[in-house]
Amino acid sequence: MSVGLEHFLVLGAVLFAIGIYLALTKRNAVAVLMGIELMFNAVNVTFVAFSRFVESASPLTGHVFVVFIITVAAAEAAVALALAVLVYRNRETINIDEINLLKW
């Protein structure tokens, strides 16, 4: 059997589902960030798959996009982890159930 577009899309969907599951259920802020990273990569897989399999006038757009996302995601991870460290210093916890100052 040959690997086609559907396989990549299913992989992307599964990765995205796992990512969002982590992001919405984990109490630990670092685990939530990890879920978010997974969702990024699910999207990246989908991008490159479409770029490879769909005919287009500018076939490299999908790749370029992915490179940008990886760059931005790296920056985001750095900021988010720094935030997590700072929150931990202030509140002695990174359990996001307890970080609920946004209400009211």
Added chain:
Amino acid sequence: MLNQVPEAVVWAIFFLPLGSFAVISLAALLSVGGAIRWNPKLSGYITVAAIAVAFLFSLWVLDSVLQEDGRPIGFASHEWVRVGDLTVNIGLTADGLAAVMLIVVTSVSLLVQFYSQAYMHGDPGYSRYFAFMSLFTASMLGLVLSSNILQLFVFWELVGLCSYLLIGFWFYRDSARRAATKAFVVTRLGDLGFLSAILLIWTQTGELDIARIQELALTGAIGSSVIAFFAGGVFAGAAGKSAQFPLHVWLPDAMEGPTPVSALIHAATMVAAGVYLVARLFPVFAVSEEAITTVATVGAITAIIGALLGIVATDIKRVMAYSTISQLGYMMMGLGVGGFVAAIFHLFTHAFFKALLFLGAGSVNHATGTFDMRKMGGLARYMPVTFIATTIAALALVGVFPFAGFWSKDEILANAWKDQPGIFWTALAAVFLTALYVGRMLFLTFGGEYRGGEPSEHGDHSAEPHESPWVIALPLVVLAALSVGAGFVNLTDGFEHLLGGSLPQEARELQTESGFSFGIAAGSVALGLAGLGVAWLVYGLRRVRSEDVREALQPLPTVLERKYYLDDLYEGVIVKGVVMGVVVWGLGLWDRYVIDGLADGIGAFARTSGERLRLAQAGQAQVYGAAIFIGVVAAIAAILLANP
């Protein structure tokens, strides 16, 4: 003989007191603000002057009407309001009836205002008093002069308003406030009938002009049931204003006002309005058998029950009040038996002697500081002028020859004898009762020994009662002269001629014709003297103790002292039971459950929905994320389902 009176002069009769009201109110208001200095005495002078001129003008009107044999002087009517199909005109009526009423109102009013200057001296509401009195007189004059029934109704209500203001003049007294409200509400019940009658006649005929309504009724252009209902409604209004049974209950309480107000209400304005209204619409009543019989019956009942109540009252003003009720019953009865002229003649003479009785009572109060006859006595020695004047008025009221009441009362009796003998015997009984309470009042007040009195209702007075000042005494003397003389105006049937002219030709034949009957006259005078004699035995000589009579006649005196339990019925059963109990209870339920329920429900809905929705915003970022995720999935699913 003067030239025929121009329309402007007739209007001036109404506008003079109205102007006096406006000037006094304005001046009093400005002086309170400190803008001008206003001597309250000026208010009295302005009022007396305005009414004096109105009186002279009324004489001019009388003169012109006499030249016309009492027929209406034709004045054009003026358009007042036009709404769609409805055009309301205002205009003037100047005929025999109106002229007589103008004379009565302006002359009595003039004397009363003059008297008031002394009686109200030093009262803090002096200017207010004269302003209201001017307005009262103006409204009554407007009512008399109206040629349109809607115009008449406006003044009718204005008279009611003024009576409210004046009865409640000393509004800081609880009893005065209550009495004023009672008068207003009770007369309003009757006015409801009057208003319905006006609406009925307008929807049925489209006419509001009084002369046209009379004409239509006489030519039979209006159905007999419509006439009966119209007359019934008008009579309800008249019964309220003229204190006819069963709406008479407000009148005795109206004694809470200053005494000159009572004199004016009882003699010339307010209560005369009802009789005047029925007289003005006499042709309408006369063509309806039911209506005219109702008037006669109610009048007779009122004459009797009023007189009976007069016998047990201890307050001199209340005796007068019941006497007024009784005499108004006489007038209505007179109209009811077809005695148009007799009834108005009685109104004319009654105005003078009843005003005199009230002013006499005021004079007595001025001296003794009380209205309670049990605290008076022996005043004949101290107050000769008041005594003689009051005695003349009392004899006129009893109907002793040759005083004014004799002539008018006899005409009513003669008409009743001719028309309805049943009514006649009732009226005769009322003559005896009248004499009895009048005699009682005279002997208790002026006979025997002085029994003390009380501090006056205004100002102080010395321990010894003394004659009132000349400002009070002069009107008494003038009215006493009128009480003697007023009866003679119909000696040559001149009065009858004058009044008869104000009726349309066809209506004149509906009157009851009766000549002077010596038998009836002698009988009624004898009965009157007998009544006075009985009063003399009991209250003058004290041969018979009144307590013994009271005991012997039980339970009648108790029923009378409770005023036939009518006040208890109205206040206890109807007001407290029906209105407060059922109506207010029902409204309370409606208010509590429907209105409050609605308001509370809206609040509760907002609060509970807020409480529930608050849970959605817990500050948990993951919950928000989940909601966003679910929302996006749902949106995408919806788009996909919609575009397969």
